[in-house]
Amino acid sequence: MTNDSTLLGAFCDQSRKITYGIVQPGKASNAGVPIVRVNNFKGHALDLSEKLEVAQEVEAAYERSRPKPGDLLISLVGTIGQVAIASAEIEGWNLARAVGLVPFDDIEKAHWAAYAIQLKENQHFIRQRANTTVQSTFNLKDLAQIPIPRPGKEIEKSALKTLRMLDDKIELNRRMNETLEEMARTLFRDWFVDFGPTRRQMEGATDPVAIMGGAFPADKAAALVPIFPATHGESGLPEGWSTGRLNDLANAVTNTVKPAEVSQQTHYIGLEHMPRRSIALGEWEAAEKVTSNKSAFEKGQILFGKLRPYFHKVGIAAIDGICSTDIVVVDALRPELRPFLATLMSTDEFVSYTNQTSSGTRMPRTSWKLMRDYEVARAPTALLTIFGEIVGPLHAKIHQSIHENLTLAQLRNLLLPKLMSGEVSLVETSRG
Numbered sequence: 001m002t003n004d005s006t007l008l009g010a011f012c013d014q015s016r017k018i019t020y021g022i023v024q025p026g027k028a029s030n031a032g033v034p035i036v037r038v039n040n041f042k043g044h045a046l047d048l049s050e051k052l053e054v055a056q057e058v059e060a061a062y063e064r065s066r067p068k069p070g071d072l073l074i075s076l077v078g079t080i081g082q083v084a085i086a087s088a089e090i091e092g093w094n095l096a097r098a099v100g101l102v103p104f105d106d107i108e109k110a111h112w113a114a115y116a117i118q119l120k121e122n123q124h125f126i127r128q129r130a131n132t133t134v135q136s137t138f139n140l141k142d143l144a145q146i147p148i149p150r151p152g153k154e155i156e157k158s159a160l161k162t163l164r165m166l167d168d169k170i171e172l173n174r175r176m177n178e179t180l181e182e183m184a185r186t187l188f189r190d191w192f193v194d195f196g197p198t199r200r201q202m203e204g205a206t207d208p209v210a211i212m213g214g215a216f217p218a219d220k221a222a223a224l225v226p227i228f229p230a231t232h233g234e235s236g237l238p239e240g241w242s243t244g245r246l247n248d249l250a251n252a253v254t255n256t257v258k259p260a261e262v263s264q265q266t267h268y269i270g271l272e273h274m275p276r277r278s279i280a281l282g283e284w285e286a287a288e289k290v291t292s293n294k295s296a297f298e299k300g301q302i303l304f305g306k307l308r309p310y311f312h313k314v315g316i317a318a319i320d321g322i323c324s325t326d327i328v329v330v331d332a333l334r335p336e337l338r339p340f341l342a343t344l345m346s347t348d349e350f351v352s353y354t355n356q357t358s359s360g361t362r363m364p365r366t367s368w369k370l371m372r373d374y375e376v377a378r379a380p381t382a383l384l385t386i387f388g389e390i391v392g393p394l395h396a397k398i399h400q401s402i403h404e405n406l407t408l409a410q411l412r413n414l415l416l417p418k419l420m421s422g423e424v425s426l427v428e429t430s431r432g
Contacts, residue, residue: 004151008102009144011113012072016103018140020076021065021095025054033059036067037096038075041082042275043174043409044114044167046073048089049277052096065095072102072110074117080138081126083114100143112156115163116148119417151422159419166412173401173408177280180394181346187215188343191387192377197228198238227383237377244378250341252368253329255296257322264288267321269297271305274313274327279346279395281315282402287322294322295329299399302330302342306366309354314346318399328368339391340384350374 009018025035032053040046067073067086075082077098085107095101104110116122129142150156190196196213205211208221216224229239237243266287273283281303287294297303297317305313307326316338323329332341344350353374358364418424 005147005149007144008113008117008146008148011109011148013103013105015105017064018100018102018144019064020100020140021097022054022058022062023097025052025058025096027052027054032056033092033094034090035059035094035096036073036090036099038078038082038098041073041075041079041084043170044084044118045171045174046084046087046090047275054094059094062094065101067091067093067095067101068103070104070107070110072104072113072117074100074102074138074143076100076138076140076143078135080130080136081117081123083117085110085114100138100140102143108157108160111160111164113148115160115416115420117146118413119149119420122146149420151420155419155422155425158425159422162415162419163412166408166415170405170408170412173405174280177398177401178278180398181279184339184343184391184394185347187387187391188340188347190215191228191383192344192379193349195232195238195377197225198230198232201225201228201230202232224386227380227386238379240380242378244376245372246344246374246376247372248378249337249376249384250302250330250332250372252372253295253297253301253331255329257294257296259290259292259294262287262290262294262322266290267319268294269303269317269321269323269327271307271311271313271324271326274303274305274315277312279315279342280398280402281318282405284319284321290322293325295325295327296322297329298331300331300335300338302338302345304328304330304345304354304366304371306354306358308364309351309358309366310364312346312348312351314342314351316342316395316399318402326365328366328371330368330371336385336388339388339395342395343391344376 012018022035032055034051034053036046037052040048067090069086069088069091071086073084073086075098102113125146126138129138131137190213197211200211200213208225209216209218211225212221231239233239233241235243264286267284268287268290269281269284274281298320299317301317303315303317303323305311305326306328330345332338354366354371355364357370358366415424
């Protein structure tokens with residue numbers, strides 16, 4: 001083990017400068033240039049599902065902060081000290097003022113620096129040097145002074161291999177969750193929005209696989225087809241279906257918990273823990289800092305962020321716990337309807353409805369009183385149950401991946417300082 005180290009400013013690419021992004025960018029009125037913002041940092045990667053674009057004439061003055069693949073990005077304002085490596089996906093982008101760029105011409109060195117910044121002592125260094133007058137702000141001068149351990153090339157190579165393996169598995173699980181969620185949304189839209197199986201029968205399809213849109217093998221398709229009407233009724237819905245309301249399927253859960261009733265180990269979810277446009281709620285914290293009334297929820301119930309509903313924060317609880325009162329807790333009237341309800345409430349159409357009917361201009365809020373009146377195409381309960389039997393296992397896999405990622409992240413954080421110092425070395429051995 002060695003105590004050798006260097007400073008980030010000397011470790012990075014010396015041909016370019018450490019810098020930050022566009023000051024007061026504003027929004028582009030037409031086609032603009034997308035920028036990376038602090039809220040794009042998720043874990044140790046970038047979530048680019050929400051993009052802000054700036055005018056091309058504004059961005060043109062900030063060539064210095066255009067990231068290249070392999071550069072290290074770090075949050076400098078707000079939740080400071082978050083890191084990610086720029087990928088080819090953001091070539092042609094720029095950065096917001098709150099995001100710093102540390103240039104690298106070697107991807108392995110960039111990853112090593114990113115892991116070094118995540119070390120407990122370096123996160124403490126960042127918080128200690130931050131200006132917290134209005135909100136936490138970390139400057140470039142101090143950024144360049146972050147120490148980067150240098151235990152030797154062999155140790156660094158071995159440590160990087162292990163750490164990246166763990167992070168790659170975490171990212172693979174995250175992307176798999178996105179795929180599973182998209183599968184559920186696609187099936188929901190075909191069955192309950194486009195009425196695909198009915199429409200395809202009306203268009204003359206007779207083969208069960210074709211009627212079900214090619215989504216199922218022949219035996220499964222043959223079993224599903226009889227459940228779908230072959231014609232539309234006068235209402236325009238499939239024959240026998242009706243129009244209902246959300247509260248025909250669900251109720252709000254209003255179980256208020258006082259701070260004195262909460263154990264410090266209770267899981268707490270706030271709006272800040274909820275990702276946008278994803279039902280995978282994989283973040284929470286202990287309730288030790290809770291000082292006001294909260295809402296209790298159970299695993300499997302739906303959490304809907306009612307403050308600024310256009311943020312599209314809707315998810316399925318993977319654990320029991322309590323949440324902010326800015327979150328509406330909703331549950332299906334029957335457990336078998338939960339997959340249908342969760343998929344419905346996470347659609348763009350439902351979120352748009354809650355936004356349009358919300359009250360307040362600067363800080364719009366929705367409520368169960370507004371949400372419950374959302375019109376729903378009411379299919380027979382048997383069909384909703386079958387949808388749940390198909391989609392429920394997808395949601396279960398999402399929850400499994402969430403818990404696996406938590407375990408992997410804990411292992412990575414435990415190993416991080418030991419691997420980077422050389423105290424632990426996980427070297428492959430060959431068997432003769």
